[in-house]
Amino acid sequence: MELEEEDFELFERMHPDCFHFAFEHDLNQPGIGADENCGDDACPVAV
Numbered sequence: 001m002e003l004e005e006e007d008f009e010l011f012e013r014m015h016p017d018c019f020h021f022a023f024e025h026d027l028n029q030p031g032i033g034a035d036e037n038c039g040d041d042a043c044p045v046a047v
Contacts, residue, residue, distance in 0.1 A: 017044045 020042065026032045028039060037046045
């Protein structure tokens, strides 16, 4: 995967929780709600 420099800067500066909900939260369980634990150890809901 190649990223443009401006995209790289956006992702690098994104808050980890925001990144999780935008790109990772529903990978294994499509349609899961933001208030449900997705099963990822790093999920902010699980903390």
